[in-house]
Amino acid sequence: MVAELLRQNPTLDDLRQVAAHCKACDLWKTGTQTVFGEGVATAKVMFVGEQPGDREDLAGRPFVGPAGLLLDRALAQAGIERSEVYVTNVVKHFKWVRDERGKRRIHKKPRASEINACRPWLDAEIALVKPEVLVCLGATAAQSLLGRDFSVSRQRGELAQSELAPHVIATVHPSSLLRMPDEKNRHAEMERFIEDLKKVGRLLKRSARTQDARTDIQKLAS
Numbered sequence: 001m002v003a004e005l006l007r008q009n010p011t012l013d014d015l016r017q018v019a020a021h022c023k024a025c026d027l028w029k030t031g032t033q034t035v036f037g038e039g040v041a042t043a044k045v046m047f048v049g050e051q052p053g054d055r056e057d058l059a060g061r062p063f064v065g066p067a068g069l070l071l072d073r074a075l076a077q078a079g080i081e082r083s084e085v086y087v088t089n090v091v092k093h094f095k096w097v098r099d100e101r102g103k104r105r106i107h108k109k110p111r112a113s114e115i116n117a118c119r120p121w122l123d124a125e126i127a128l129v130k131p132e133v134l135v136c137l138g139a140t141a142a143q144s145l146l147g148r149d150f151s152v153s154r155q156r157g158e159l160a161q162s163e164l165a166p167h168v169i170a171t172v173h174p175s176s177l178l179r180m181p182d183e184k185n186r187h188a189e190m191e192r193f194i195e196d197l198k199k200v201g202r203l204l205k206r207s208a209r210t211q212d213a214r215t216d217i218q219k220l221a222s
């Protein structure tokens with residue numbers, strides 16, 4: 001389905017419309033809707049999370065719940081505009097189970113088969129946006145995109161070997177910070193997260209300088 005669509009030079013909106021009816025795995029049965037990526041097609045940086053959460057599932061938009069708000073705050077502190085970024089997930093339906101009291105929907109980690117079924121959508125987003133920097137948020141995204149042996153705790157903030165984008169990097173998922181009970185640890189981890197995002201900002205500046213130099217050379221040559 002996606003391969004055929006890509007041959008027709010789709011826009012992100014075209015992809016979004018077709019993905020809304022995706023039944024490549026069973027998660028469409030329990031999720032409210034497909035939560036496709038969001039951001040401009042010219043975004044220089046793409047953040048990839050695991051899957052939409054409860055709020056995202058209801059809103060139909062990625063990273064609009066508590067983890068998204070924390071990401072927004074960290075981006076602002078790192079000097080990166082949310083409007084400059086494209087945010088998406090490896091899995092585009094919310095996978096959940098009811099809590100014991102039957103009240104809340106609790107996030108459940110996606111299976112490899114669900115991640116694989118959804119992968120063509122992420123590949124299509126990467127192919128269209130062509131980000132300069134691709135950032136994996138958390139282990140699910142990092143291991144799906146960089147291999148099962150990738151360790152976010154050991155390799156966070158380092159440039160990873162990957163063909164997916166000129167620069168690929170992984171850091172923790174913002175919801176892991178929200179889950180930390182100790183405020184002092186949470187604060188320290190937030191600072192580390194912001195440092196990783198500052199590195200992303202530096203990579204973006206470097207890419208912009210390279211692009212300016214290319215444009216200057218093209219002008220001289222013409």
Ligand code: URA
Binds near residue numbers: 049053061062063
């Ligand atoms: N967590 C994710 O990985 N993605 C979202 O969109 C929201 C929370």
